[in-house]
Amino acid sequence: WPAVAPLVAAINRLKKEKNAVILAHNYMTPDIFSLVGDFRGDSLQLAREASATTAGVIVQAGVHFMAETSKILAPDKTVLIPDLRAGCSLAASITGADVRLIKEKYPNYPIVTYVNCTADVKAECHITCTSSNASQVVEHIAKEWNSDTVIMVPDQYLAKNVAAQTDIRIITWPGACEVHELFSADDVSQLRDAYPGVVILAHPECPPDVLETADFAGSTSALANYVKENKPNKVVLLTECSMSDNVAAENPTVNFVRPCNLCPHMKRITLENIYDCLVTGEYEVKIPEDVRVRAKEALDAMMALPK
Ligand code: 13P
Numbered sequence: 001w002p003a004v005a006p007l008v009a010a011i012n013r014l015k016k017e018k019n020a021v022i023l024a025h026n027y028m029t030p031d032i033f034s035l036v037g038d039f040r041g042d043s044l045q046l047a048r049e050a051s052a053t054t055a056g057v058i059v060q061a062g063v064h065f066m067a068e069t070s071k072i073l074a075p076d077k078t079v080l081i082p083d084l085r086a087g088c089s090l091a092a093s094i095t096g097a098d099v100r101l102i103k104e105k106y107p108n109y110p111i112v113t114y115v116n117c118t119a120d121v122k123a124e125c126h127i128t129c130t131s132s133n134a135s136q137v138v139e140h141i142a143k144e145w146n147s148d149t150v151i152m153v154p155d156q157y158l159a160k161n162v163a164a165q166t167d168i169r170i171i172t173w174p175g176a177c178e179v180h181e182l183f184s185a186d187d188v189s190q191l192r193d194a195y196p197g198v199v200i201l202a203h204p205e206c207p208p209d210v211l212e213t214a215d216f217a218g219s220t221s222a223l224a225n226y227v228k229e230n231k232p233n234k235v236v237l238l239t240e241c242s243m244s245d246n247v248a249a250e251n252p253t254v255n256f257v258r259p260c261n262l263c264p265h266m267k268r269i270t271l272e273n274i275y276d277c278l279v280t281g282e283y284e285v286k287i288p289e290d291v292r293v294r295a296k297e298a299l300d301a302m303m304a305l306p307k
Pocket residue numbers: 026041042043044116130131132177203205218219220221
């Protein structure tokens with residue numbers, strides 16, 4: 001592979017030749033995020049870009065469930081993921097068969113799935129949500145079904161964090177993000193002691209006691225926007241490590257305290273394998289059409305909600 005600058009130039013040239021766009025999640029390393037990403041954002045923003053793009057090829061600089069979401073929403077596009085091993089502990093925690101069993105047990109309750117799951121799981125659920133709209137989706141589906149109870153899979157912490165904001169009863173599933181479940185309320189109090197005045201921002205995949213003690217919680221893009229709009233003197237982002245690098249690059253006056261946890265799945269994506277994937281066309285994401293159509297209904301139900 002060429003060194004970084006020529007590699008970036010080669011990727012940007014290949015994108016033009018192949019009519020490709022790179023959708024880069026906020027957890028990508030800064031070289032990918034800033035130098036080759038065409039669209040950057042959280043899961044919901046990237047999904048919206050996938051359904052809007054006019055390019056023929058989408059390269060997902062993110063994890064496999066995100067590439068599946070792009071394929072579900074843009075079936076006529078070629079969707080590529082540079083490394084098939086870029087998974088997610090939440091997506092691995094539940095299968096479509098598990099959701100069918102839940103539906104047998106609770107036939108009268110609507111099921112919301114966090115987008116961090118496979119297409120098979122989406123196909124079995126009534127609506128999807130992301131970290132930026134989870135409460136809105138739960139309130140909406142409870143009203144639509146006239147139900148006081150909603151089932152929310154697979155992230156137990158996101159579900160508990162939403163439950164803390166609503167009167168709706170939420171039944172959940174014991175999945176967790178291996179990155180965010182490592183943060184604790186102890187971390188928050190130690191940070192406050194060590195860095196007086198620090199503003200603590202947390203992703204809603206963190207356990208509830210973290211969110212209770214943090215100053216603000218939101219999706220990856222909501223955390224980035226908070227920093228941009230409030231320009232705190234000192235801030236800590238309780239989320240994946242590359243977030244602080246990317247947000248710091250855009251906010252040079254803000255000091256970042258950096259305890260963070262790496263997502264090994266996100267880190268599978270590199271400039272090198274993005275280059276390889278544009279050259280070889282590997283790995284193409286494919287979804288059986290019957291699954292895709294049902295999964296799209298769940299995604300469309302979410303995307304139709306007001307922004
Ligand atoms: P966002 O939708 O907030 O970007 O979250 C995606 C993710 O995988 C967080 O761990």
